[in-house]
Amino acid sequence: MARDIPFSELTTLQVGGPAANLVTAATQRDLVDLAVEAWSGREPWLVLGGGSNLLVGDDGFDGTVIRVATKGIEVFARDAAAASVRLRVQAGETWDDLVAWTVEQGFSGFEALSGIPGSVGAAPVQNIGAYGQELESTLVAIEFLEEGADRPHRMTAAELELGYRTSVLKRGLRGIVVSAEFELHDTAAERAVLGEALGQPIAYAQLADALHVNLGDRVPVARVRESVLGLRASKGMVLDAADPDSVSAGSFFTNPIVTERVARTLPGDAPRWYLEEEAADEVTPLAGGVAEESPLDQFLAHQASLEAVGTLTDAAPAEPLVKLSAAWLIERSGIRRGFALPGSRAAVSSKHTLALTNRGGAAAEEVAQLARFVQSRVQAEFGIVLHPEPVLVGLEL
Ligand SMILES: Cc1cc2nc3c(=O)[nH]c(=O)nc-3n(C[C@H](O)[C@H](O)[C@H](O)COP(=O)(O)OP(=O)(O)OC[C@H]3O[C@@H](n4cnc5c(N)ncnc54)[C@H](O)[C@@H]3O)c2cc1C
Known part of the structure; x- marks a missing residue:
């Protein structure tokens, strides 16, 4: 347990006073144990991913901050007929590492969400979105440890009531996203014929312009990722130590x-x-x-x-x-x-x-x-x- 680490070191805005107790969970077991312990004391608690959507006050947080650092990406189902693939991803995975990995695999559905900072566990909280894609197009369910419980239960995407930058989690349902399950398009069959992994139809005019294609066209996932990262960098919207x-x-x-x-x-x-x-x-x-x-x-x-x-x-x-x-x-x-x-x-x-x-x-x-x-x-x-x-x-x- 670390004491009095300032949120200015834990958030991308680099502001905020100290976290009274900071604990880090590297495994799902630790995450459950640390949460149950924090809840038993009736102290305030807060879950932290990458700190990229948090503004904490100068007095900091007088309670336990549970930082989620669990890792793991598992492909647990493939449906060749539907050209789909299902993934289960631990909450502490970095969102953009996951996107990069899916692009390498030739899976589509995340490519326009390239470059969004933060963790996989926080992504459903505000139904992250950018450049014509939103998490809700691919999120199937989460494993959720609700405040007071001692084991996670499955919540479907419908139960999360995802909307524009919101969900029941952002509106006050307290607990911890332990892992998330996604369904992506598997381009393997198409790739065998076309030689490339095409992404979802381009649905955002600025991205279509940058790629020199029309809205609705399909473009290789790697090109979409590269183009989105370029657009985001031009707006200061990718984390870059050299960009104030x-x-x-x-x-x-x-x-x-x-x-x-x-x-x-x-x-x-x-x-x-x-x-x-x-x-x-x-x-x-x-x-x-x-x-x-x-x-x-x-x-x-x-x-x-x-x-x-x-x-x-x-x-x-x-x-x-x-x-x-x-x-x-x-x-x-x-x-x-x-x-x-x-x-x-x-x-x-x-x-x-x-x-x-x-x-x-x-x-x-x-x-x-x-x-x-x-x-x-x-x-x-x-x-x-x-x-x-x-x-x-x-x-x-
Ligand atoms: C440069 C920049 C660009 C951005 N661009 C976009 C964008 O294009 N689209 C977009 O939607 N967002 C964007 N964001 C916002 C941010 O990246 C996302 O909201 C991201 O999902 C936050 O993840 P995080 O792990 O950093 O969450 P944190 O900041 O750590 O936490 C945010 C909230 O989620 C809660 N939380 C975190 N982890 C969990 C968990 N495992 N279980 C339950 N609750 C949890 C926290 O308690 C807090 O309430 C951007 C941020 C930055 C800094």
Whole structure:
């Protein structure tokens, strides 16, 4: 057990005070034992993966932090007729190592999620997504150790109620993801004919442009990965010790979802996606994969996660829902890339308005002040409340 290790050493934002007790689980047995021990003492506890979606306050965390470092990737089923493969992956595996490995194997379904930092266990928490893919297209189930239990049980993807950057885990179901089960497309048969492993149809315009293909085209998984990594690096969205813009928690705000009525109050050039269109255009389900949630279900799950709902005040169930661009709202409220409050060591990324960065030695409160300022500018200009994407511990916006 390590004492008083600061969260500034445990998170990618590099801010936050000490973790009173830090324990690390390298095996599934250890993970269960450490969790049961932490729960028996009735002290506060927190589970930690790569620390890439966490903003912890300057007072730190006065309890037990369980860091998940379990490893293992197992292919446990193949269905040649359906061209699918099932994997079970331990929670402490690094997400991007898993993506790289599946690309090498010629499995498709993760390639557009290349370069997202963090652990496999945290990926279902906010249903990670990028460049037209979301975890829910491939996640079948997790092994979940619910707070108070002494052994994990299986929860299906449907039970997790995955939505846009949310799940029941993010909305408050307490426990630990021990492992995750995925179904990917196995390109082996295609490869034998075509000589290459094609990925899922490209479902994101910027990625299609970078690859010089059309939306819906299929491109070798290795090329998709390379292209996504390039796009992400150009936005400071891959962890890189040489890039100060990557000292962040990724996107700090989610894209707001509003009713069509609210969206109509915005200037005509405000980017907007009707949720049904978005589901068809941006998210590519795997054939024969996990059952898809309807956009309305996704919305209802997301809505349940919103507390101070400036964005959804009058939502009538039948009214069409529209997703807006948080980056556009921030820029149009007058906040430019690189913006910092006077004297603050926190700044908006110089490459991407949605990321808040630590320019060196910032306090968590400086990041929070910047976040509040961004929220207040957008609310004053457009009447829309931006919600933080990272999990906040020991501070509030
Ligand atoms: C540069 C950068 C780019 C990013 N880009 C994206 C992106 O494109 N798309 C995207 O979706 N996200 C993105 N993120 C956010 C982040 O990478 C993901 O949310 C990731 O899944 C977090 O993983 P982690 O292991 O670091 O989680 P942590 O930060 O350690 O934890 C996040 C939350 O999950 C909980 N948690 C962690 N592990 C477990 C577990 N085993 N069981 C239960 N709960 C757990 C924690 O308690 C906490 O509440 C980005 C972050 C950065 C820094």
